[in-house]
Amino acid sequence: MPGYGDILVCGVSTQLRQTISGFDEVIVAGDEDFASSGLLADSVIRLGFLAVLPRRVVIGSIGDISIERYSRLIDRLARYLRESTFKK
Numbered sequence: 001m002p003g004y005g006d007i008l009v010c011g012v013s014t015q016l017r018q019t020i021s022g023f024d025e026v027i028v029a030g031d032e033d034f035a036s037s038g039l040l041a042d043s044v045i046r047l048g049f050l051a052v053l054p055r056r057v058v059i060g061s062i063g064d065i066s067i068e069r070y071s072r073l074i075d076r077l078a079r080y081l082r083e084s085t086f087k088k
Contacts (some may be wrong), residue, residue: 001052004054005055006052006053006054006055007052007053007054007055007058008050008051008052009050009051009052009053009058010045010046010047010049010050010051010073011045011046011049011050011051012039012043012044012045012046013043013044013046013049014041014042014043014044015044016042016043016044018044018046019044019046020046020047020048022076023047023048023076023080024044024045024046024047024048025044025045025047025069025072025073025076026042026043026044026045027039027042027043027044027045027065027069028042029041029042032066033064033065033066033069036063036064036065036066037062037063037064037065038061038062038063038064039062039063045065045069045073047073047076047077047080
């Protein structure tokens with residue numbers, strides 16, 4: 001994040017029932033980027049479960065997702081924030 005170098009992270013869960021359709025992203029063993037993700041089971045990337053962590057507490061990465069999946073997630077989050085901010 002600007003100014004401090006903190007990292008915005010989102011939750012990942014194997015509890016697929018927690019998926020918010022049209023918002024979260026499910027990644028399954030058959031997906032092209034599943035192996036590179038480092039995940040061990042089908043999982044949901046939960047955009048509604050965000051946290052900002054100081055860089056010093058992040059000791060590494062288990063893997064990464066495709067740029068296409070990352071772009072979809074960022075686009076969804078940005079759209080949600082634009083559309084929901086300051087609604088009356």
